[in-house]
Amino acid sequence: MPTDSLTNLINEYKQSSDLTYHSWFLHNEDRLKAFRSIRRGVLQVISDIKDGSFPNDFKGSSLEFVLTCITEQKQVFEGASHPFYWKPKLRIPDIYENQDHKRYFGQFLESCLKATKPETVIAEIRRLDSYQIKGLGPAVASILYFLHPTWMPPFNTAIINGYNRLFNERRKLGSWSEYLAIREKLITVNNEYRQLLSNDLGAFAGLLFEIGAGNLLVPGIGEQPEGEREKVQKQLSKRHKEVISDQQEEQTHSEMQHHLLTIGRALGYDVAVARNDLSRQYNGHAFSFVSLPSLPALPVAPETAQTIALIDVVWLEKGTGRLVCAFEVEKSTSIYSGILRLTDLTCSLPDHATTLYLVVPDSRRKEVEMQLTRPSIRQTNTPIRYVLMSELRTHCDALCRFGDDHRVLEKIARTV
Template sequence: MPPFNTAIVKGYNALTGGRVKLGKWDEYMSMRAGVLAINTAFRDLLSNDLGAVAGMLFDIGTGRFPAPPLPGEDTADARSVWHAELARARDNIKVDKAQAAADQQDVTHTQVQGWLRDLGLALGFDVWIASNDRGRPYGDGRLADGCLAVLPPPIAGGPASDAIRLIDVLWLESNGCVTAAFEVEHSTSIYSGIVRMLDLALSGEPGAIRGLYLVAPDSREEEVRAQLRRPAFSRVSDLHVRYLPYGELDSNREAIARFGRGLHPIEQLARNLN
């Protein structure tokens, strides 16, 4: 059996007007000669190893891109229609890529929240997950599994409760006091997360919350520091908000869960932002 690929064959036929069929060596050799001719004619746009032309034929065969008008049908109107279809296809690909990037961002954000959830529970804290993230799939269940269903009354009844509910992860003592707050900042501005933590910190007794943490990729540290130098964040230095890199959290979370106690291990990993 010759090495045919159904999508590539369909793409080749659409591009050339051929009628190549699967499963015959003479058909395969004919298509191979045609592909080599296309690659030679457009070598400046394609690659020497046939990877680019094969990818193009595959994309045409799967309907990702439309084939240009065939010889004899290549009128001005037909080419105009093809250009319009090609533009739509390119726009759709941009949307698909943007959605894929957004999905990956959500997965990463949720994953880090899950790390913090599991770590907080292992260290004996009650854990709160942001109200808008509670139902996200995580592992074999939901992100809020095993966590508080409602905030303690002093927080839930306070003036900043709506903002505090949206903090990504809270660790609380059994008496309902917040020990640590974590905002996961994968790629977006830190502004909203900082504001929520300020609301939390300023809603209770000064110094009552031991840890306020921005959790972000290792590569964002300098960017976060630059944002915190803005005048709008002048109060942040008073609250000792600290930076917890993904890498440190990921590398140490299992050991902390097994051998750690209280907030001390997280304090050792986090970096001062002052």
């Protein structure tokens, strides 16, 4: 399409608060947190394949954990896990029962994880493709994006539909060669419009997703079918409701962080909010006024320190800087990634007697209990407790008034 038309389309995409540029790419903190969680999850998949503990089914596997972290992103990645479900009758994808194929997949993930240039990843894609593993195609690109977001675009039906509409092509979904051809063009066009989009290919992928989902109309591509604009308006209305719901969740998330910061200070601890939440506030109370500006130096690798700095709320002993409690506030989608950050913390700082908590919506109690009973979670030295949002809200003042130390939380915390 003409350059000026694409510029206008990108601007329309960026200006609508209901589309993924704002609701997912630009203003979604969970997206940023997911990169580290997914990277560590991929390491676990590789380890499980190496030591022979990777199961013969998707359910309960470390791969399910990774794909659930991805699908928690909603919108662009909705349905990303479906291609990895084990379909016994079709024997696809053949990475569960075929041991050679399982090993090839693990080696592919390890090489891509360690890659320092895009050419390495492309070579590994071609190698994986040469093995002709039934049912294992470019759906893996959803994982690759979170390993190398400036090199590899995500790939799904809506994105390829948007690509074909935008560039008037007929690319197909299930072929690595098609994916690589699409990737090459996306990078070329993205470089041309870098000032409008981003070095992170997620911004461009979000544009294609919206076009493919019918939320953005591409000008100059023939006549629109009868009723197309009405359909778009209905979809945008639905998306608007979803965005409003997400905003309400963010408000609740900030409320819970505020309660945790308030209780921690009342009990005599230093408190720290997630690094990327310092600018937030709740009901006129700015987090930056009560939180430490940053966590004290911790004896962990820099990458792990970055993950710990993203934990929603941390309590520390005054003077020593030792971690006392760590809290992840979960919303209606993200549970896996929060659990992963907490287990990352306790594994990295075994000398800190840190108590771990999830703060969860009441409606997700059963799901949280199910996830906390996973063997991989139970293996950690420190159990994870959970607190219902309604109880934290109701008992905040009492905990501040009558508590002596962090153990007062045992009054409302639950275990599995």
